[in-house]
Amino acid sequence: MKLQQIRSPRFAIALVAAVLCFASVAQAGPPLICHTIEIGKAKSLPWISHNWNLSGGENYDTKNLVRDTLEILAPDTPVLVRMETLRRATLYARKDPLAAKELLARLYARATSAESSGHADALDWFDAGYLAETYKQWIGQSSMRVSKDDQNPAAGVDGYALVKKAIGLRGSDPQMEFAAALITLSGPREQHRQHAINAIAGAKGDPLLAQNLATHFTGPQTETMSELLAKNSAPN
Numbered sequence: 722m723k724l725q726q727i728r729s730p731r732f733a734i735a736l737v738a739a740v741l742c743f744a745s746v747a748q749a750g751p752p753l754i755c756h757t758i759e760i761g762k763a764k765s766l767p768w769i770s771h772n773w774n775l776s777g778g779e780n781y782d783t784k785n786l787v788r789d790t791l792e793i794l795a796p797d798t799p800v801l802v803r804m805e806t807l808r809r810a811t812l813y814a815r816k817d818p819l820a821a822k823e824l825l826a827r828l829y830a831r832a833t834s835a836e837s838s839g840h841a842d843a844l845d846w847f848d849a850g851y852l853a854e855t856y857k858q859w860i861g862q863s864s865m866r867v868s869k870d871d872q873n874p875a876a877g878v879d880g881y882a883l884v885k886k887a888i889g890l891r892g893s894d895p896q897m898e899f900a901a902a903l904i905t906l907s908g909p910r911e912q913h914r915q916h917a918i919n920a921i922a923g924a925k926g927d928p929l930l931a932q933n934l935a936t937h938f939t940g941p942q943t944e945t946m947s948e949l950l951a952k953n954s955a956p957n
Contacts (some may be wrong), residue, residue, distance in 0.1 A: 735808075751858035752903050752938070753851075754812070756946070758805035759933050766809040781816035786810060787824045794848050797918060800896035801929055803848060811855040821860060822874040825852055829922060832883075843890035847897060850883025854904050881905065895923020895930055902950050910953075917950040 766789060790810045814821035814881050831847035832891055856875035881904050888897050898919035905913035924931040924947075934947040944952070 752809060752949075753804075753855045754859045755939050756903075756936075758801055758808065759929065759936060760799075760802045760805050763774055763799070765806045766790065766793065766813065768809055772811055781813060783813050785818045786817065786820045787827060790824055791827065791831075794844070796842075798844075799929070800844075800847065800900065801933065803844070804851060804896075804900055805853055807848065807852045811852065811859050812894065814856070815860050818874075821856065824899045825849070825856065825874050825878075828852055829878075840889055843887040843894075843897075846883050846890065847887035847900070850880040850885075850887060851900055851904075853878040853880030853883065856880075867927060868956065891920075893919075893923070895920050895927055898923060899930060899933065906949070906953050913953060917953070921947060923948065 766786075767779075769779055782908075790806060793806050798806075810824060811821075814824060828845070828849040832842065832849045835842045835845050853875040856873055857880065860873045860875070881901070884897065884901050884904060888894060888901065891897060898916045902913055902916035903919050905916060920930070921934065924934050934950075935945055937943045937945055938949055
């Protein structure tokens with residue numbers, strides 16, 4: 722096989738993405754995308770890749786992305802499972818701009834509808850905010866040379882503010898604090914520090930969160946998540 726034959730757009734995107742993720746260990750790049758969340762045997766979107774990225778062998782039909790994602794994001798679904806599901810949804814959504822726009826719109830509409838009816842739901846706001854932040858770390862990045870037709874549907878959406886709103890509605894939730902700590906790895910520093918402290922402290926009573934904090938960022942040679950959070954939350 723000639724070299725020219727393997728230099729497909731899919732190969733180029735995967736290569737650039739890998740470089741971004743490994744560089745992010747030092748620069749706190751796109752952790753919402755590069756780092757797989759451990760969810761045990763919980764149901765999420767189908768996944769056959771052996772690491773964070775799509776391998777190119779998936780046959781998942783993104784026409785089902787919105788429906789499948791909404792079904793998984795049920796009221797009893799833990800936050801960590803929501804995080805991993807939204808991470809996978811973002812990776813799939815990058816191949817389907819229409820599905821990407823619809824998913825974010827549906828999640829935001831669900832949150833605003835519940836609030837308008839006087840029953841604001843923390844998980845609904847979390848889903849909309851966390852998806853917006855994953856989109857901003859992956860979809861429409863200039864380094865990926867995405868066309869204007871595929872621009873980020875989360876542009877202008879303050880997903881972190883929505884996640885903070887969810888935390889306020891939810892009260893004490895170490896898993897949401899973990900999500901907020903990942904979102905704020907590159908700042909704002911004081912908010913990140915408080916989220917990290919809350920997540921690490923709360924992991925003492927949450928075995929799955931503790932397992933996630935003990936995992937390495939992108940491989941055995943990289944920092945654990947707790948080390949990464951602690952380093953970025955240390956005082957100057």
